[in-house]
Amino acid sequence: MKKLRLIIEREFIAKVRNKSFLIMTFLSPLIGVGMIALVVFLMKKNDDKVKEIVYVDESGLFSKEDFKDTKTIKYQDFTDLGFEETKKKVEDGNHYGVLYLPKQDSLEVLAKSIQFYSKDTPGLNTIENVERNVNRRLRNLKMTNLGINLEKIKASRISSDIKMFNFSGEQSSKLINGLKIGVGTVAGYLLMMFVIIYGTSVMRSVIEEKTSRIIEVIVSSVKPFQLMLGKIIGNASAGLLQFIIWGILLLILNVVASSFFGLDMSEMQTANMSPEQAEALKQAASGNKMQMIFQEIMKMPLVTLFFLFIFYFFGGYMLYSSLFAAIGAAVDNETDTQQFMMPIMMPLMLAVYVGAFTVINDPHGPVSVIFSHIPLTSPIVMLMRVPFGVAWWEIAISMALLLITFLGVVWLASKIYRVGILMYGKKPTYKDLWKWIRYSG
Amino acid sequence: MSNLLEINNVVKRYGDYTALNDVSLHIPKGSVFGLLGPNGAGKTSLIRIINQITMPDAGEIILDGEKLAPHHIEHIGYLPEERGLYKSMKVGEQALYLAQLKGLSKAEARKRLKYWFDKFDIGAWWNKKIEELSKGMAQKVQFIVTVLHQPKLLIFDEPFSGFDPINAQLIAKEILQLRDEGATIIFSTHRMESVEEMCDYIALINKSNKILDGKLDDVKRQYRTNTFQVGINTSNPKEVEAKLKENFKVYPADFRMLNDGLTLNVKLTQGNSANDLLSYLTSQGEVQHFVELIPSANDIFIQAVGKNSIV
16 A cells, blocks of 8 residues: 555656646646637627628618618618619728619519629628528518518517426426536536546556566566556546646636636627527526526535546546556557557547437437446446436446446456566557456466 | 575466476575576566566465565565666656665665665766666666665676676676675576676576576586696607597697697596596696686586577
């Protein structure tokens, strides 16, 4: 036990003292925030530019009423100038584009013959705005033609907000569901990142011991299994430290950035949303809804969630990093790791994709359920499912499977590790690894 | 003298390959024991078993009267042939770490390190990283780390590789001194001249089998051929040579004498002794050279391995 502590300590210090660790820890949040700030800055800059669109309405069916100005698009009526003149003027001038609404016999023909000329290909937002305006007017005209009372249509509009409950009486809503997805996704991605960054770091540390040839000196003092375990735990500790520092730095930078540049993080998020979504979010963020979210968070089984998070996080990390350690032991240098990395990365990626696409839509569907039980994917998929409420026996089975697999994999990995660390030269094949596993003692 | 280490009927297999086939060795306390053998003979396999890096498939190992167990790690110091240190770690920290893995307390390790660093005059390296040192310097640090916990049993696998002759001499002296202070040393090497210089006992392993072991002098006696190198100043060399051929086996010799005389290798045959040969020679002229050809470790090695390979 004392030796294990020594190894963990050494691995931790070696990792933390490494220059690249320091750079990663302190520079990457800066770079991250810097990039976000840049994107926001450019987005604002972009928004500042107003597109002036002129329209020539020969049909006589449209008015300025139909083309409402927005923050970024302004409409002007150039009908009097005539289409050809306008086109020429716009081509030479500062206007962004021309919308041409020709005179036609019927609305249907008109709908198919409207044209838009611009200097460059317009963005999706611009063209959507123009189309929406045209469509609304044409639909209204059509409805009037069909003898539908527009006033009544307007009066008939109603929006529902379905309140969702489960049978134990907990209330939920779309918003709360979103929150749950958020919590699950963040946890899942965090785990994946952690596994990849620190799993490969374990692997590199094993390879370093092999190439510097210190390994035989070390294993004459400690058991290879102790060394492997110490490495895995030491690297994880360094990783946790890094994550904590990142969390603190991001918090600080967020505060600094928002007070300094007047950037509002919520503005950033709404920038990409349609007005309706943004509106909903704003409503949600204000007053009662905010309180409700807070209450909802408190209502989630936080203690259970936290416990499960810890369990799956470390279960998943230990499972994968022992595989990484075995790979490191099997090869002589990092370039040889490729062939063995594939089978490890695949379930990891699969888990994230299943999590991102299936769990979000159908947290209790067969695909989600199956992948939350397969040990190589369960840490990520189950973490994403848990906020939606999973039956205790399902969690118990999944945890038991993970634990059993973990023990089995560590046993196999330590066998490969024990033989591999003392093997030099030939790049091993899967057949060699199998042979090593079968060696006794 | 009692044995510090007894290796009894050890077998080690890797899959279908047998690395050690029923090998037994007894290593006396306070001796330097040369473990010899060509590449791939099984030396490293045996050493790894003694270090408990791998386990034997059969047989047992007794260290100082006890069956080998994990706690014995602290009584063994091992300098492997494939050796190295953490490149980006500082010399002092690294030495402390490795010493603690061998069971020393930090304070004790620091105290002993100071003694050795002073002895080798390398105190200035304490805060340097290994990658800043030359290969020979790193080897010195490695040697210190190996012996620091004052193990009863020291295992050196090719200890002189990587050292220049001066430092090799220094290390050889240290090894012999450690023996004199009571340590038992297993010394594995190809360099036969260092075997002559250092070993009290030797064992020869070839193709997974022990083919020879014992006190170096005894082994040499066993391999002596009763051949003498003689040099004589005589007026009628042809006659002397012919006469010698009647009673002994005579081979041409290849060594230099100060004045031109007859030089020969003469092997005693049944029924005659060295004195018979000498007294005949003295009656024929002035004997300038008379030396028994004692087989060197190198000769024994080549002869034993060669014989073993043919069988």
